Amino acid sequence: MSRSTTAIPFRVNTARAVCDASLRQAMDYSTRTFSAKRAEGTAQVPLEEWRERASAIRMQVLDNLADYVDRFSANATRAGAVVHRAKDAQIARDTVAAILKDRGIKMVVKAKSMVTEEIHLNKRLEEIGIEPVETDLGEYIVQIAGETPSHILAPAIHKSRKDIGRLFADKLGIEYTDDPEVLTKVARRVLREKFLAAKAGITGANFAIADTGSLVIFTNEGNGRMVTTLPRLHVAVLSVEKVIPSLADLSTFVRLLPRSASGQILSSYLSVITGTRKQGETTGAREIHIVLVDNGRSEIVKGEFREILKCIRCSACMNVCPVYKVIGGHAYGCTYPGPMGIVLTAVLEGMERAHPLQDATTFCGACVEVCPVKVPLSKLLRRLRERRAEQRLTPLVERLAMFGFGTVTQSPALFGLGQRMSWSVWPLLKDFSRSKLFVRLPRPARKTFKRSMS
């Protein structure tokens, strides 16, 4: 895995994002809507029971990940797919690129897939002269804007209607409008032509069924279905932990995933694809390649952050996260934003690069409350902060201050002295410290409560 060791300039990114009024407005509206819908969609169901079951299934997979992946591969192969194992992002990119290049493909339609973002697939395809066309509306918007998704399900969540109107006028040469219906029609017209012309389609997968070798794809726009049925070649790229044991287990996730994401009882389209088109069938790709991306996961699953691999990418944790809501996804400077993203980025990209993101939690616990598979996000986030301090990635002053803090808490005398001193030096701290913190805190009381009790 090639790892950049430059830390993400997160503090700078957040300070900038906070000042972006249009971003704030778009984020506020969308995250509120998603969260409210989720709350509504989960109110009348035995949610706890489902979460328990989903969590247990995901743990069972993680405990035997290699076996399930083997089982999936064997069954997918039996159903007519060609399965490729990609140890890292580079191999994954090259594998997809080679499949397309060998068949002389110049343009490929894509359904939304975060793992293709993780491995930076589009860039690689463009380099070798293949045009990737994103067909999920939000993903299409960020693609023509030359951006990356800022949310794992709603890639263009950071954009307002007006932003999109201007973008379409600029890039597609239409007259400016911010009517979502008109904009959608325009995109549909452009994409329809691409669908009909494309000789290959690329998708991710929400789940992969070990017992049957099936790929499971949830979409709301139906583009996933077109990508997998119109072109003769279908390339599915998925990370290894997407495997679940059986179709019976899928029923649990069918209940939970759309509800957790958007409150829907079911997404508009749910495709279960088992192998290539068979004799007598009228739809389905004639050639299917499945690229299983490991990219560090077989190590992650052995480590202390393994539970992040339970994640089913529903996005509920980011929709309720107060920090995400204020700064949006781009400020995180990585593929996966929000609470799950902080953890995943640390294990995928390394602590040196990812550690600044670990400031992005107030430990409010809202994410833990909504996660459909019970990823213990607060616990993992706290553990990451511990790891960060252990690896001395925190400033020296902080480490010293914390050592001092620990020492003082053991000694009532030192603690009392500290209190008295803080009262005296407060005005100085307030005037001379570069930190805004002291301006925001009140001055300590002249007489502590302890003294008034004696």
Added chain:
Amino acid sequence: MRVLLFATCLVDTFYPDTGEATVRLLRHFGVETAFPKRQTCCGKPADSAGYPEQVKKAARHFLSTFEGTDPIVIPSGSCASMVKNHYPELFKDDPDMIRKAQGVADRTFELTQFLVHRLQADKAGLKGSGKVTYHSSCQLMRELGVRDEPIMLLKSLAGAEFVPLPNSTQCCGFGGVFMGKLPEVSMALADEKAEAIIGTGAHVVTGCDHGCLMNIADAMKRRGSSIEVKHIAQVLAEGV
């Protein structure tokens, strides 16, 4: 009945009035408050910053300071959760300490928890005044499960009107060390909270955690708002 009061370092250092209000309130219900003089801080700042070895120092000191059999009352959701939930977890590799920590955890109550469940203070007809709104602090709500108790108490105040705060469960942006690490985000969240509070038309905003209230008070100050920011102990003690 006798309780041990852990005032919290914030109350001890910055808000002695809240400590006094807590004592007065408990006395009103016939509870004698003992104040162990050796108390310092529960260790929360080091816990959220990721320094468990430093937290252990604070925790050991706390556990020895609060030995005994009396209930321990804490006017803070996050500090109470620290003692109740994090201490036993902190010593998970040390059976002796777990037992000790669990014993203390079982005796520990957040103030409104104690007032409602042990003293039925919500049925005592306490007096109040003006329009009061309430911010639910995160760890109180999600780690301790204290959601209704403060509201029951506030609604019970004769002469006061409780007005619900829209989006009350959204974090105020305090987050302990978070406030210093990402100040712009912290302030943005506090600003949203302040706007929501102002929108209620309340005279007083209250809560169970001085950390959050301090952050909210700062945002109110930036707006020049005259709405008072008070700990729930103070609001309740006014009527005794």
